[in-house]
Every structure is written in C-alpha cells, then in structure tokens.
Amino acid sequence: MNVETIWKQYQQSLKAFLHKNVANPADVDDLLQEILIKTYHNLATVQDTKKIKSWLFQIANHTIIDFYRKRGRQLEVHSEDLWFDEQQVSLTTELAQCVAPFIDGLPEQDAKLLRAIEIDGMSQKEFAQKEGIKYSTLKSRVQKSRQKLFGVFNQCCEFSIDAQGNVMDYQKRQSDCGCK
Structure with a gap:
C-alpha cells in the first residue's frame, strides 16, 4: 500500500x-x-x-x-x-438519473412497482390501495424488488457506503456488466 x-x-x-x-x-x-x-x-x-x-x-x-x-x-x-x-446535483441525484434503465431491465412487475415508488414518489400504502394488494404483502415485494435492483447495480458498479448506508461514491466495475 x-x-x-x-x-x-x-x-x-x-x-x-x-x-x-x-x-x-x-x-x-x-x-x-x-x-x-x-x-x-x-x-x-x-x-x-x-x-x-x-x-x-x-x-x-x-x-x-x-x-x-x-x-x-x-x-x-x-x-x-x-x-x-448552490443548487448542485448531489451524488444521489446523479445516480437517480441512471436508475430508470436498470429498473426497466427488471421483470415487469418489479419494474412497475419500483418505478411508481422510487421514481414517481408514490407512497407504498397508496400503491397498495391502487393495485388492491395488502400493504404488508407490498412491503415484502418492494424489498425483494430492491434486492433484485441492487443485484443488477452490483454487477456494474462498486459502491462506497457510509455507516448510515448512504452512497458516498461509486465506480464502474472493470468487467463489462452488459449495461450501457
């Protein structure tokens, strides 16, 4: 070192x-x-x-x-x-611009769920009512969808995470992950 x-x-x-x-x-x-x-x-x-x-x-x-x-x-x-x-773009905002293509690469049900909740800002309770799903069931689906999304991210990027779980920095992995 x-x-x-x-x-x-x-x-x-x-x-x-x-x-x-x-x-x-x-x-x-x-x-x-x-x-x-x-x-x-x-x-x-x-x-x-x-x-x-x-x-x-x-x-x-x-x-x-x-x-x-x-x-x-x-x-x-x-x-x-x-x-x-100053009105600067934060790291989270930068990453948010890149999230949509990753979400679209997930199965349709996961993509619809994450797009509504993570991109459009709809509350989980509101989404559950709209879709006629029990709130507890939806919470479980959201967690599973987030895990799938993290798996896709983790193939393409290496993240530096602070103690609170916030993204501090990221770098594209050397190997080709199939993303553009």
Missing part, C-alpha cells in the same frame, strides 16, 4: 467530490494538495486496505469542513462562497 498507487486510483474521484462541495474552483487544487499531504502522513494508520477509499473521502470531508471554518474566521462569508447554498 503506497501513496502513489492510491493517489493515482482515487485522485479524480476526490477532485470531483471537492468540486461538488467547494464553490471556488481555485480552492479545489489547494484542498486536493492538502488531502495528499494528510494521506501521506497518515496512511500507516489504515489497517484494512478495503477501507482506503472511505478513509480518503473522510479526510476530504474533514478538510472541506476545516477549510470553511478557517475561512469563516478570516473573512466575511458571502452567500456565493458557500457550497451548500
């Missing part, structure tokens, strides 16, 4: 993460350099090589927080400088 290899593998993902969370593009390179230095100094503390990616993104997140804290003490902050004030 060396810094050069890790940096080559994750530098672009980290840079994209910084661009999503920092309003001024000129600050992104400075923060990326800071993350590299922190990685170099602290890499020996990582014991599980499978957690390198989440560890790097945790460093990136803390670096962004420190950056805004330090800046807040030095400058008067204007609303255009705040990354959270």
